[in-house]
Amino acid sequence: EFVLxxxxxxxxxxxxxxxxxxxxxxxxxxSNYLAxxxxxxxxxxxxxxxxxxxxxxxxxxxxxxxxxxxxxxxTISRLEPEDIAVYYCQxxxxxxxxxxxxxxxxxx
Amino acid sequence: xxxLKESGxxxxxxxxxxxxxxxxxxxxxxxxxxxxxxxxQPPGKALEWLAHSxxxxxxxxxxxxxxxxxxxKDTSKSQVVLTMTNMDPVDTATYYxxxxxxxxxxxxxxxxxxxxxxxxxxxxx
Numbered sequence: 333e334f335v336l337x338x339x340x341x342x343x344x345x346x347x348x349x350x351x352x353x354x355x356x357x358x359x360x361x362x363s364n365y366l367a368x369x370x371x372x373x374x375x376x377x378x379x380x381x382x383x384x385x386x387x388x389x390x391x392x393x394x395x396x397x398x399x400x401x402x403x404x405x406x407t408i409s410r411l412e413p414e415d416i417a418v419y420y421c422q423x424x425x426x427x428x429x430x431x432x433x434x435x436x437x438x439x440x
Numbered sequence: 441x442x443x444l445k446e447s448g449x450x451x452x453x454x455x456x457x458x459x460x461x462x463x464x465x466x467x468x469x470x471x472x473x474x475x476x477x478x479x480x481q482p483p484g485k486a487l488e489w490l491a492h493s494x495x496x497x498x499x500x501x502x503x504x505x506x507x508x509x510x511x512x513k514d515t516s517k518s519q520v521v522l523t524m525t526n527m528d529p530v531d532t533a534t535y536y537x538x539x540x541x542x543x544x545x546x547x548x549x550x551x552x553x554x555x556x557x558x559x560x561x562x563x564x565x
Binding site: 333363365367369371376377378379382383386388420422424427428429430431432433434 | 477487488489492500501548549553555556557558
């Protein structure tokens with residue numbers, strides 16, 4: 333069964349800085365079916381990135397995804413205060429569709 | 441507009457069976473290569489994927505919870521139902537349903553592209 337490990341657990345950065353979030357899979361993700369989600373307090377998760385690197389509809393260009401196989405990265409190029417959230421990766425290529433444990437992004 | 445909405449009891453007792461319903465609109469549960477998952481989130485904790493109903497009637501379950509879960513769908517009612525048996529206080533969580541999206545036009549699988557608002561279930565005597 334897939335295990336997705338996200339790092340770091342918490343990331344504290346200033347507005348305008350670059351955020352780099354990592355997601356590592358225990359085995360290769362089929363067809364790079366790797367998604368990233370943003371969850372703000374009290375809200376349902378929102379799809380940011382699908383297929384490892386494609387932005388979902390309406391997602392700002394400052395969000396980008398990269399990687400393949402077992403190593404994936406979500407980059408936020410210039411942090412905005414509204415980017416405070418927990419970010420999750422998920423593989424959806426083979427069920428069970430495992431989630432990572434999340435990275436909490438804090439703004440200094 | 442695609443929407444999903446969860447419904448079910450707010451409170452269940454330990455050992456009882458939980459039944460949750462996800463009612464969808466804006467797409468058909470028979471759309472090829474689409475499907476609906478159930479995902480839960482205990483308070484302050486991470487997302488946990490539970491089960492998935494595929495458009496071709498196949499089903500998939502979390503390995504750790506498989507013995508307690510049943511997912512089914514009624515295409516005519518646009519509903520996906522999740523039952524979880526033998527509820528325990530550790531099952532207290534917000535339960536979400538979400539669509540695994542697919543575009544037949546460009547053959548793209550989107551991941552969980554639309555989510556319901558979630559329904560909070562507390563397990564307590």
